[in-house]
Amino acid sequence: VLQSHSVNYKMNLSKKNVLEMARKLTDVSLKSLNFEKFQEMEEGLMVLRNEKDPSASFEMDTRSGNFLYNGGLGEYKNDGDTPNLILGEKASSIALQHLEKLGLLPNKQELNLVNIGGLNMAVLKKDSTTDVYKKLVTVRYNRKLADIPVMGESRIILHMGKNGKLAGLTYYWGEIVDKRKIEIGEVLTDKEIKRELESRLRAAARDAKRIIVKKADFVLYDDGRGHIEPAYHVQARLFYEASDKKGEKKIQKYDIPYDFYIPVLKNPLAFYPYMETAKVQPTDARKLEITPKDDE
Numbered sequence: 001v002l003q004s005h006s007v008n009y010k011m012n013l014s015k016k017n018v019l020e021m022a023r024k025l026t027d028v029s030l031k032s033l034n035f036e037k038f039q040e041m042e043e044g045l046m047v048l049r050n051e052k053d054p055s056a057s058f059e060m061d062t063r064s065g066n067f068l069y070n071g072g073l074g075e076y077k078n079d080g081d082t083p084n085l086i087l088g089e090k091a092s093s094i095a096l097q098h099l100e101k102l103g104l105l106p107n108k109q110e111l112n113l114v115n116i117g118g119l120n121m122a123v124l125k126k127d128s129t130t131d132v133y134k135k136l137v138t139v140r141y142n143r144k145l146a147d148i149p150v151m152g153e154s155r156i157i158l159h160m161g162k163n164g165k166l167a168g169l170t171y172y173w174g175e176i177v178d179k180r181k182i183e184i185g186e187v188l189t190d191k192e193i194k195r196e197l198e199s200r201l202r203a204a205a206r207d208a209k210r211i212i213v214k215k216a217d218f219v220l221y222d223d224g225r226g227h228i229e230p231a232y233h234v235q236a237r238l239f240y241e242a243s244d245k246k247g248e249k250k251i252q253k254y255d256i257p258y259d260f261y262i263p264v265l266k267n268p269l270a271f272y273p274y275m276e277t278a279k280v281q282p283t284d285a286r287k288l289e290i291t292p293k294d295d296e
Helices: 015-028 088-101 190-205
Strands: 005-008 037-040 045-049 056-061 067-071 111-124 130-145 148-152 155-160 166-172 178-181 210-222 227-243 251-263 289-291
Touching: 015 045, 015 056, 015 067, 015 088, 015 166, 088 111, 088 130, 088 155, 148 227, 190 210, 190 227, 190 251, 210 251
Parallel strands: 148 210, 210 289
Antiparallel strands: 005 178, 005 227, 037 045, 045 056, 056 067, 067 166, 111 130, 130 148, 130 155, 155 166, 210 227, 227 251
16 A cells, blocks of 8 residues: 555535635735625636726635635835835744634645745836836745645745735645545556656657656645645656758757656546647657756
8 A cells, every 4th residue: 555645625615605715815814805796607616806906806616615815906006115024934924824814724734835935016117227116925835745745736825915914815725525545556557657758758849859857756736626646747858959040050959848747546536737638749759869867
């Protein structure tokens, strides 16, 4: 039995649940927002909007509980830095306090603080110079389960303004309702995983001259639709050559990053990005070199 889990977090939230969370968010944000417009979109998405401030909105997926909240950017549109921005470790502390007040603070063993940054506003002046103003502080957390990083949709991002006031929140952190250990018979063999890796790279490469696989990390993948399961996250670079103009001999060389996921399960439950598009016909394998690591 593998020490990795297949996790489910599907929910079935009502309109009442959505409105209650919107009220909590406006209270914590110290906003007197009224979301007059309420729309029930396809596939369980509910959207609330404010008529006076188009930038203020709340969107929740009732199947997973994931949501996106924006308290409105009206008070941040003027020139100048936002006063009393909370920076550094204190910003993370304030962010956790907001989550606790909202009843959204996860198990701290799952939280991985990955970045404390900010949102700036650039203003072009008449003399063609640019002034940049610091508007919001941004704190991002990624997820880990059993010390394995969770990739895909799982994340919490808080935007905070003056004195740490909550200005926006992205909460993609499904509450786990069921999990099970995975039996070895459910898992692809190393040979099958390698074959899938090479097939996916050739399909994506098209006319690339060379591919370098930088690394392949074992992770848990969250599809944002109620499933978290083991996968490999592959990071590669695709190298191309092209003439500047037709008929000229001068060759331009360039490369682009490319990353993707390979399911570990023979019958994955999660919905992966590659499932949304048709497979691209691979280039001639005789002309394509796949290198496991960068040797330059």
